[in-house]
Amino acid sequence: MTTAAPAVEADGLIKTYPGGVTALDGMGITVAAGTVFGLLGPNGAGKSTTVKILTTLARPDSGTALVAGHDALRHPDRVRRAIGVVAQKSGADPVATGRENLLLQGRLYGRRGAELGRRADELLERFDLAAAGGRLVRTYSGGMQRRLDVALGLMHRPQVLFLDEPTTGLDPEARTAMWEEISRLAGEEGLTILLTTHYLEEADRLAERIAIVDRGRVVAEGTPDELKGELRGDAVHVELRDTPDEVDARLLATALGEFAAVREVTVDGRRLSARADDGPAAVPHVLAVLDRQGAAVATVTVARPSLDDVYLRYAGRRFADADTGTGGSAAKAAVPATSAGGAR
Amino acid sequence: MSTETLYQTWYMTQRQLMAILRQPVFLVITLVQPVIWLFLFGSLFRKVVELPGFGAGSYLDYLVPGVVVMSAVSSNMWAGMGTLEEIERGTLNRFLTTPVSRTALMNANVVQQGCSTAVQSVLIVLLGKLGGADYPGGIGGLLLLLLASVLLGTIFGAGSNAVGMLVRQRESIIGINSFLLLPLTFLSSAFMAPGLMPSWMRHIADFNPVNWALVAGRSAMSADPDWGDVLSRGGALLALAVAAVWLSTRTFHSYQQSV
Incomplete structure (x- = not known):
């Protein structure tokens, strides 16, 4: 062969x-x-x-x-x-x-x-x-x-x-x-x-x-x-104790953005995500910035990029959202529950 | 056809025959149904032989080929269900990705259905004999009846397979079958002597393959067969069977277009 x-x-x-x-x-x-x-x-x-x-x-x-x-x-x-x-x-x-x-x-x-x-x-x-x-x-x-x-x-x-x-x-x-x-x-x-x-x-x-x-x-x-590897770096996810209002959210993002070790900061409800070359090393700094801004932190997680992130980047959507086929059974199961709720 | 194709036909036929033997309920139903026809129609229409011009001495004599032929149609027209099941289960796709010859795949269906029809027909003939039916044409006549019923079964089996593969819906097969079985049977001389049928029915029956099998079979079974009838109807059945098998083999191609 x-x-x-x-x-x-x-x-x-x-x-x-x-x-x-x-x-x-x-x-x-x-x-x-x-x-x-x-x-x-x-x-x-x-x-x-x-x-x-x-x-x-x-x-x-x-x-x-x-x-x-x-x-x-x-x-x-x-x-x-x-x-x-x-x-x-x-x-x-x-x-x-x-x-x-x-x-x-x-x-x-x-x-x-x-x-x-x-x-x-x-x-x-x-x-x-x-x-x-x-x-x-x-x-x-x-x-x-x-x-x-x-x-x-x-x-x-x-x-x-x-x-x-x-x-x-x-x-x-x-x-x-x-x-x-x-x-x-x-x-x-x-x-x-x-x-x-x-x-x-x-x-x-x-x-x-x-x-x-x-x-x-x-x-x-x-x-x-x-x-x-193409995603460069780890994902740092922070869950805040309270949902910041719009102004606070923008302030948090700006404050973190000034800090060179993290990028791509997003705030979505209580969930704050950023990307860092060295996730664990960035965590103390991120927490310090948040503390200074008066935002109380519930949890912090550092994740190596997953294929899900890769998929998100190349296909432009979350894997689970795109996977309508497998979601089908769950979605179908949810339909009667929703309609029953609507009838009540 | 190469030797390998013959081997493959045998292996695939063997697989199908084993599957039938392992489903005793199915087996019993296919065997019991003709008995019911024989008994019901035999009792219900016993007196029709007394009608002037019917021609036969005992209704059972007349009925046996009718039930043989009707059973050949009714059991073979469900063949498409099996094919459909194999498609849904992925078995057909598994075979299609192996080097197995497409001819062998389709031939196995034909051979298996032919064997089943033959066994069923023999049993009906034997039951008739037990009930006192008389077969003046002897063993030769009975063999020709058997051949006619196998050919007729092949036509309906191959047609049903083609429908299964093209339409891929159980409902379509059920619909077509329920629509066809009784009209095809009653538009033939299965239960009533042609001389007593309304003339328009008799004309339609001339174009009905079910009737071809009956004319050929009954004639061969009689004491004095009309070989012209046997050959013309038998030849027509053979030609139609070949066409039906060819058509159902062709449906593999259109099936593969849609997978």
Whole structure:
């Protein structure tokens, strides 16, 4: 396997769905072989569409996509042989056993005989499904099903593994277990992993490089540290005991602004935020300034920049606000409560 | 078709047959329903053979091919539901990202449905025999009835799959099926001798594939088959079945446009 050629090279992908919804608007990524690459963005940003194109499921309106050295548009069959896909939806057959699912998957790639059975058993063992291998998949827990999905994707030893939101819907414990498994996979046999996620923490923890996707395009790309480093410095958040009036708020901001170690001071209600090159060192000075202005302080926190801050900077909105899809269930749940309140 | 495609067709068929065997409730319903038809229609219409010009000696003799054909239609027209479920579950997408041949995927549906229809038809024929039905055309005639019902089932199964993949709504399949099943059955000679049908119905029945299967099957099962009828109706069924399968394979492409 040549390490020089990228495992995935997509450029200028444009995809419009019937009805005029633009899913991709010039999407492009390059994934070096043997690395874990994270596509990070809210639901609807275009992550899944990108994966569908790269895995030969969907075709773009225009653009190019090379996967494992093959053109996904002209030679989809060659790409299919080289990739493993773990889609958002499970896809395992619920009325077949875990082992039967694996055997069928292997057979579709032309694997036969004793090697096929050995590979299935090896994966069942590895994903802690050995005891459940003979049970119908519909009896599996969510975490077990997800592990089987990953095993299915690995059955034919692919060069590139696509993991489309591998931990969405899992409970925290199962999620941590899945993270460990993915980290372990990443070190193996030069496997390249393309991971999509809308969990900032997940991308931060698993991916060597991250592309932040918003509205069908990559808006920022780099290692997690590079992306966070571009924000220069720590965030200092101060919660005041009382909400300052408008004049006081402006006075506070001005007073802090004169102090060279902090910048980008904002006051929003009781919440005062600033950025500092060295957060901990700036705290005493900030407190001294506030004390002099007569503003009583409730709490002070210093935070290293998070990917959320990065997202805010490049996409121009908070991650949680943009992520309308996941917020959907909460929002829907809130609707009847609101209307009930209105009726009262 | 390559050997690999044949292997893949077999693996995918096996998967579907296992799934049916593992859902005993579904299995029992598909088998019990024809028994109910046989019993209900057999009792309800027993006396129609006494009508002048009906032509058959016992109504059960006349009814068995009718129930075989009606059951082939009614069980296959739900095939799209299974396809829909596989789409929603992500199973179809999983297969489409593997090198499996699209032909094998669709053929597996056809083979599985064909097997199910054949088993169901054999059971109805045996039940009829138990009830005292007489099959003067012998085993050859029965095999041709079986073939006709499998071809008819293929037409409706493939059509239902195509609807499932294009429309992707359970309600559409339910609507289409409830709309079609009874009119298609009653606009055929399933329960009533053609000679006693109003002439406008008889003319419509000439264009009804359900009736083609009945004409071909009944003729083959009679003591003195009219081979012209068997071949013309059988050939028409075969042509329509091939067209329906081709169409449903084509719907993969439009499905992939929309994922």
